[in-house]
Amino acid sequence: MDQAGYLGQIYVNVNTGEVIIANRGTQNLANVKTDGGVALGMVANVQPIADEFAREGLRAAKKVLANAGVKMSALYTTGHSLGGAEAEGQAQMLSAQNGVHALLPADVHITNFSIDAPGISDRAHQGDKSRYTSYNLSAQGDVVHKAGGDQLEGTVQVPLPIGPRIAQTEGMMLAGAATAIELPFVGLPMIAYGADKALEAHRSTLILDQVTGTVLAGIKLTELGTSSAAILAAFKTKPTTPEPVTAQVQTDTKAANDTHAAPVSSDHPNIWGLDPKGNIDPAALKGDSNVVYAEQWLDVNGYRSKARPQYRNA
Structure with missing residues (x-):
C-alpha cells in the first residue's frame, strides 16, 4: 500500500x-x-x-x-x-x-x-x-x-450544475492550447486559468458541500x-424554504437599543439590534450577513453549537 x-x-x-x-x-x-x-x-x-x-x-x-x-x-x-x-x-x-x-x-x-x-x-x-x-x-x-x-x-x-462551468475549464484549456501556437503569451495564461478552474471543479468537497441542505x-x-x-x-429542491428577513433601519442608536434589547442572561444582558420578530438592525450587522450575525450571537450567549445551514449556489 x-x-x-x-x-x-x-x-x-x-x-x-x-x-x-x-x-x-x-x-x-x-x-x-x-x-x-x-x-x-x-x-x-x-x-x-x-x-x-x-x-x-x-x-x-x-x-x-x-x-x-x-x-x-x-x-x-x-x-x-x-x-x-x-x-x-x-x-x-x-x-x-x-x-x-x-x-x-x-x-x-x-x-x-x-x-x-x-x-x-x-x-x-x-x-x-x-x-x-x-x-x-x-x-x-x-x-x-x-x-x-x-x-x-x-x-x-x-x-x-455547481462550480466552474465547462467553458471555464476544458473550454479555456483547449482555447489556450490553440492560441498558444501563435500567441503563447496569451495562450499559456489561458491554459493556466483553465487548469486552475479545473482543479477547483474537481475538489472532493465541492459536491458534498453543495448537496448538503437539498432533498438529495x-x-x-x-x-x-x-x-x-x-x-x-x-x-435543486431544498428541504425547507427559508423565510426572508426584513430589517428596519433605526437612525437613533439609543432608541434602537431600547426598542430591540432582549434579555438573555446575566453575563450578556442584551443583544443590540434584534427585535422580537427576529429582524436585525442593519447598523448592528457591521457588514456581517444575518446568518453570520446570528451564529456569533448564539456562540457568545452559550447556546450549543448547531450544524451550519448549507446553501446551494444559484
Missing part, C-alpha cells in the same frame, strides 16, 4: 447490517503515477490492491456482523476521483464472483457511489449488472470523469433510482 499509495477503509453498521468500502482519491506522487495510466485508458495499477482490500475487508465485516448476530443487508462502494474508479472496479469484481468463490451473499445488492470518477477501461463491461447499481456524480466543469474510458456499465452519470442529501443511496433527471430535480 505504501508503494502504490492506496488507502481504503471499511465501515460496518452492526444495527442495519450495511457495509461501506471507501477508497481515498489522489493524495501522493504514487497516486499521480496511477492517474497517468488511468488518463490513457488503462486499468489503474493500484486496482488489484483495491480489489484485495475489498475482499479482505468483506471477510472482516462478515465476522463483525456474525459476532453481532446481524445479517449483511447491503454493500456500498465509494470514493472520489481515483478512489471512485477503484470503487467501480470493486463493484465490478465483487458482482462477478459466484459460487464457492463469492464473498457476497447472493441476496445482497451492491450500490456504488462515485464522485468525479474516471472510467475503468475494459473492466467496465465485465461485471454482473444484476448485482449492482452505480452512480457517478460530477461537477459541471469537471474533466476527470471524462478520462479513463468507459464507466462501470450501467452507471448513472449525474453532472450537477436526505435520500438513501438504495432509493436514488436510475434517472439522472430525477436526481438533478432532487438536488
Whole structure:
C-alpha cells in the first residue's frame, strides 16, 4: 500500500447490517503515477490492491456482523476521483464472483457511489449488472470523469450544475492550447486559468458541500433510482424554504437599543439590534450577513453549537 499509495477503509453498521468500502482519491506522487495510466485508458495499477482490500475487508465485516448476530443487508462502494474508479472496479469484481468463490451473499445488492470518477477501461463491461447499481456524480466543469474510458456499465452519470462551468475549464484549456501556437503569451495564461478552474471543479468537497441542505442529501443511496433527471430535480429542491428577513433601519442608536434589547442572561444582558420578530438592525450587522450575525450571537450567549445551514449556489 505504501508503494502504490492506496488507502481504503471499511465501515460496518452492526444495527442495519450495511457495509461501506471507501477508497481515498489522489493524495501522493504514487497516486499521480496511477492517474497517468488511468488518463490513457488503462486499468489503474493500484486496482488489484483495491480489489484485495475489498475482499479482505468483506471477510472482516462478515465476522463483525456474525459476532453481532446481524445479517449483511447491503454493500456500498465509494470514493472520489481515483478512489471512485477503484470503487467501480470493486463493484465490478465483487458482482462477478459466484459460487464457492463469492464473498457476497447472493441476496445482497451492491450500490456504488462515485464522485468525479474516471472510467475503468475494459473492466467496465465485465461485471454482473444484476448485482449492482452505480452512480457517478460530477461537477459541471469537471474533466476527470471524462478520462479513463468507459464507466462501470450501467452507471448513472449525474453532472450537477455547481462550480466552474465547462467553458471555464476544458473550454479555456483547449482555447489556450490553440492560441498558444501563435500567441503563447496569451495562450499559456489561458491554459493556466483553465487548469486552475479545473482543479477547483474537481475538489472532493465541492459536491458534498453543495448537496448538503437539498432533498438529495436526505435520500438513501438504495432509493436514488436510475434517472439522472430525477436526481438533478432532487438536488435543486431544498428541504425547507427559508423565510426572508426584513430589517428596519433605526437612525437613533439609543432608541434602537431600547426598542430591540432582549434579555438573555446575566453575563450578556442584551443583544443590540434584534427585535422580537427576529429582524436585525442593519447598523448592528457591521457588514456581517444575518446568518453570520446570528451564529456569533448564539456562540457568545452559550447556546450549543448547531450544524451550519448549507446553501446551494444559484
